[in-house]
Amino acid sequence: MTDRSNEIEVVILQLNELFASIGVVERQLDVYEATDEQLESAxxxxxxxxxxxxxxxxxxxxxxxxxxxxxxxxxxxxxRLSIDALAFCMHSLRWPEVLLAMQREHREFFAPRQDDFPWRLMDAYSSDWSERHRYAHYAAPIQDRSAT
Known part of the structure; x- marks a missing residue:
């Protein structure tokens, strides 16, 4: 195995560990043991x-x-990860392949069932994302967010 593939494996492992830690905070929030600030921090x-x-x-x-x-x-x-966590990240990153995957899921699975669930992620790609008010990170002026 090459150093590059080892590096990628480590990154993916770390990503999955982050998914798990966010899941813990989200479950704690569901039972009122975590705050919105803890969730946003995750x-x-x-x-x-x-x-x-x-x-x-x-x-x-x-x-x-x-x-x-x-x-x-x-x-x-x-x-492994909530749509809210993914939407939070994609509002900043706007990675096209993730949007295409969600659009494909919407077209092939959710739309025929008249389920608007995918819009929660697809909306995050908009500058006027309807959920941005929920997060202090996105409420701050753009110049204040230079660290992320």
Whole structure:
């Protein structure tokens, strides 16, 4: 195995660890043991990780695309990452392959069932994202967000 493939494996492992830690915070929030600030902090860690590992964007996008496919089974098996966490990150990153994956899922799975669930992610690609008010990170003026 090459150093590059080892590096990619480590990055993907770290990504999945972040997914798991966000899931813990989201479950705690569901039972009132976590705050919105803790949730946003977890989302920011994921966003920063994705930004810091942009050299592996193709592989990271592949992981996120696979995760998008998990949304269709969410009632049976929770996805590794919530659509809210993914939307939070994609509002900044706007990675096209993730959007294409969600559009494909919408067209092939959700639209025939008249389910608007995918719009929560697709809307995040808009500058006037309807959920941005929920997060202090996006409420700050653009120049204040230079760290992310």
């Amino acid at each position: 989302y920011l860690r994921l966003l920063q990780f994705l930004q810091e590992n942009s050299a592996h964007q193709t592989q990271l996008e592949g992981e996120l695309q696979a995760m998008v496919a998990e949304f269709r089974h969410a009632r049976v098996r929770p996805p």
